[in-house]
Amino acid sequence: MTDAPDDSRGWESVPGADTLRGDRALPAVMTAGPTASAPGYAAGRPRRGLRKGAVIGIVAGAAALVLLVVAGGIGWSVGSDSHSADRPVQAFLQDVEGGRLTDALDAAGIDRDDDDVLLTDAAYAQANDKITAHRITSVDQGDDRATVHALLTQAGRSVPATFELERTGTDWGVFPVWELQPPSLGSVEVVVQGPTDSTVRVAGAEATTGELGAVALRAFPGSYEVSSEGGKWFAADASTAAVRGFGTPGTPVVLATTLTDAGQQAATKAVDSWVDGCVAAQTATPDGCSFYAYGENPANTYTNQKWTLDTRPSVGVGDWSSRGWLVETRAPGSATFTAEFTGPSGRGTATAGPIDVNASGWITGFGDDGATFVPAVANGQTDSGS
Template sequence: MTDNQPDGWAQVPHVDTLRGTQEPPVPVTAPSAHRPRRRLRRGALVGIIAGGAAVVLLLATGVVGYAVQSSSHSADRPVRAFLDDLTAGHVDDALRLAGVDHDDADVLLTDAAYAKATDRVTGYRIAATRTDGDTATVRAYLRQGGRDVASTFTLDRTGTDWGVFPVWELQAPDLGRVQVSVRGPGGTPVEVAGQRVRTSDDGIANLTALPGSYAVTVDGGKWFTAADATARISGFDGTSSAPVSMTTELTDDGKQAAQQAVDRWVDGCIASTDPAPAGCSFYAYGEDPAYTYTNQKWTLEQRPQVTVGGWLSRGWTVSTTSLGRATFTADISGPGGVGTASAGPMNVNASGYVSGFSDAGATFESAVGNGSSDTGS
């Protein structure tokens, strides 16, 4: 059969031309208008890093600086400085730092004197610091003679540095005192840590001292001596040493000088032409006013024997162990004619005391005046 219609297959595209559904082609455009990020130059990057590090360093430095300044302005710093000077033996610097007033009479407050002390402050540790307003209290332990001694220091705030950090001033600590009592003549020379001073009229020496132990000796020359002693001062709380009492004793030269002084006193009384010699232990009485007395004299028939003892309040005691004897004679003239008058023998009591010594020897003072206790008068 013949189909007169056009061949429909002739209108179908060849299979090679079939590609399926196609999207419209994407147009090719110019490069994007957003340019890639520029990389920083190396120098700029280093600058930024360095700047950041500088800020961090400044902050760190500020923190460290604040901590350092806070430490250097703490209340215990003046105490440490004072004790550092003291342990190094720099007494003048330490006292100046602490505001301790002293003068030439304070013979123990020197580098030389402190160097001769024992049990000095050789170290310390700060135990506690307490602040109450403008006042601070620092408690420390001082190392003395192998042991710890507690001491307390007071400080006052006197202002601020840079308006932030407090300025503390150490108040003068209470120093101790070496107290020496010498049972001997007033004005006796004593040496404390090699420093020579004299006692008062009542035999006392009082010296301001730093913590330590001080050797004390009496210088009685060839006349008297005393056992050496030691005064001890602990810490800075105004503690005085236990009073050092030193009792003097006469040397052999001192005892001999004392005997000679007694003999001079007796001889002086015997040399008097007065029936009642002033200051002597014997006298004659009973003169008749109707007679005239001439050629008056005392004669020592027996010298008193004495012994010299220890020191009492007025001197070394002199006790009569054997009374002396003395007589008084005089030529007389009167209504009954002329003749000789006599009195005695009288007891010669040489009890008294030796009050001191000089280059000439001992000084003797009688305890019996004008025979007031002489039963033989």
């Protein structure tokens, strides 16, 4: 310790608060420049900046990485979208809406045979009320199977439809490949109240009815004009068969037939021919006829047996029934039977009648020779005899 004054600046060197005002300069102690560095510490050196090429390389690499990530994301999104299970359904429905039925059938794997006369571009072009638009409503996609639900626009109405798909493999080992399974088609069902093997015309295509007078034809959604070709014998008013969506059974269209003038004349001729055949029989009990004679004596021998038609029955031909066009006897005819006999009592002439002649039955069809008549009763069955 010394008595010399301490030159070190302490708190007493800090100016008082009352001396610090905005119009006065700061004391020198507060504005002094930096002192020399303390021993052992070197003055700081300035940092070296990155070279221009390095900066460009880093920026380019980062940009490339970003582009790669973005491109990868876009590629994945596009690939996933293009391999979605609804894609085959979209393509199938677009072909149907565009009238490209052959392409639609091939895409869906729908097999055809000779009876599928409506599964052609030409037939479908004749249809009305076809699908005009569609909207996918949901996709239920599993590992190997998928179900796609859609709403079809048909004749101004929304019609639901369901499509099934199966996974058949992958593209690039990542994206699934889906195959549309053949959807169930609707059908045009026609019943002709006429003979078996009647010709039916649907949307310009021809088909033939079966044993029950019916025919069913697979068809895509739409409405189809239906008619029956009876030639000169009978006719039927045209009708329309509607096929709504996929897999929906159609409501049978019934074509009621009526005989033409030529058909009526042929039917009457067939009935008359049957009556004449019965009258021409040289027996008391003509086979397959509606009249007969009985009461003969088994001890006698009968010869020159003969039927004579006194009046011809009056008949009318009505609508088709389950067995044919119904023939009704409006007024019965009459016939008389005569025969010569010999026996224990001698010789003589036997007579029977007049006997009613009925001609009820059915006209079952037409051929080159005219109409075919089948009688409703034969001898011995609820008919008159004498």
